[in-house]
Amino acid sequence: MYRYAGITALVTGASKGLGVAYARELARRGADLVLVARSGDALRRVADEIQQEHGVDVTAEVADLADPDGVARLTAELDRQGRTIDLLVNNAGAGAIGPFLSSSLRRNVDSVELNAIALMSLTHVLGNRMAERGRGGIINVASTAAFQPMPYQASYAATKAFVLSFTEALAEELRGTGVRVMAAHPGATATAFFDATSATMNPAFTDAPEDVAVKTLDAFAKGAVNSYPGRAINRPATWLSRALPRTTVTRLTGRVNRATGLHRAQDLDVSP
Numbered sequence: 001m002y003r004y005a006g007i008t009a010l011v012t013g014a015s016k017g018l019g020v021a022y023a024r025e026l027a028r029r030g031a032d033l034v035l036v037a038r039s040g041d042a043l044r045r046v047a048d049e050i051q052q053e054h055g056v057d058v059t060a061e062v063a064d065l066a067d068p069d070g071v072a073r074l075t076a077e078l079d080r081q082g083r084t085i086d087l088l089v090n091n092a093g094a095g096a097i098g099p100f101l102s103s104s105l106r107r108n109v110d111s112v113e114l115n116a117i118a119l120m121s122l123t124h125v126l127g128n129r130m131a132e133r134g135r136g137g138i139i140n141v142a143s144t145a146a147f148q149p150m151p152y153q154a155s156y157a158a159t160k161a162f163v164l165s166f167t168e169a170l171a172e173e174l175r176g177t178g179v180r181v182m183a184a185h186p187g188a189t190a191t192a193f194f195d196a197t198s199a200t201m202n203p204a205f206t207d208a209p210e211d212v213a214v215k216t217l218d219a220f221a222k223g224a225v226n227s228y229p230g231r232a233i234n235r236p237a238t239w240l241s242r243a244l245p246r247t248t249v250t251r252l253t254g255r256v257n258r259a260t261g262l263h264r265a266q267d268l269d270v271s272p
C-alpha cells in the first residue's frame, strides 16, 4: 500500500477545482506540496491555507504549462531549488467547447499543449528522475471523456483519449520498476471547468471534487492503473462505449450533448 506521509507531491492546476481538492487531500495524508498554475494570487492563497491547516510544507510555482517552454522553466526552477518530486499529479486541464469549426483554434491548440504535451513532458522529465531513484508515482487526470469521441468537445475528448492510452502503455513499461503510473477518470465534477464557457453543469449529475480526490488517491495507493473516482455508473458506462460500434457511440454522445445544449455552447473570452 502506497504511503503519502512524508513524500513531496507536485500538483498541476492547483489554483482551483480538482487540483485544490487533490492538494488538500494529499496534505491531509501528510504530503509536502509543490502547487502549479498560472494564477499566482489564487495559488499562493491555496498554498497558505493548506500549510496552515495541515502543517505541511507547501510551495507555489506560477507557470503557464500551455506555453511550449512552460515545463522546461518549471523543472529548471525545481532543479534550482534542489527539489525531489516523489508524486506527480498531472491535473491541469482545459478544453474548447461547442462546434469545433466555430471555436477558437487557439483554445483547441492550447488545450492539446496543456492536456497532452505538458502532461507528457512533465512525465518524461520527472519520470526519468523517479526511475533513477527506483521509486515514484504519477497520476494523470484523464476523464470519462477519454473513452469515446465527444461531439462539441471534440479536441478535449481526444486529449483525454491520449492521456488514457499513454498512461496505460507507460504503466506497463514501468511495471516492476518501483515507478507507478495511473490514469484517473472523473465524470462531471463540480468545479470551475465550464466557467470560461457559456455551458453549465447540472448539479444533479456532478460529483464533489473532495470525494473524487479521496477515491483517486485511495485507488493509486492500492496499485490501480485506472481509477474511476466519480459516481458508480461511470465505470460501466465506459464498458458500454467499448462494446458498441464506434459510430453508434459517437452518434449517441452527440445526441446527449445536443440535448444538454453543448451544440450551442461557446467559449467566453476569459483570461486567467
Ligand SMILES: NC(=O)c1ccc[n+]([C@@H]2O[C@H](COP(=O)([O-])OP(=O)(O)OC[C@H]3O[C@@H](n4cnc5c(N)ncnc54)[C@H](OP(=O)(O)O)[C@@H]3O)[C@@H](O)[C@H]2O)c1
Pocket: 012, 013, 014, 015, 016, 017, 018, 019, 036, 037, 038, 039, 040, 042, 063, 064, 065, 066, 067, 091, 092, 093, 094, 114, 141, 142, 143, 144, 185, 186, 187, 188, 189, 190, 191, 192, 193, 194, 272
Ligand atoms: N470538472 C469536470 O467535470 C472534470 C471531469 C473529468 C475530468 N476533469 C479534469 O480534471 C482536471 C481539473 O479540472 P477542473 O475541473 O478542476 O478544472 P478548473 O476548475 O477549470 O481548474 C483547472 C486548473 O488548471 C489550471 N490551468 C489551466 N490552464 C493552465 C495552464 N495553461 N498552465 C497551468 N495551469 C493551468 C487552472 O489554473 P490557472 O487558470 O490559474 O492556470 C486550474 O487550477 C482537468 O484535467 C480536467 O480535464 C474535470
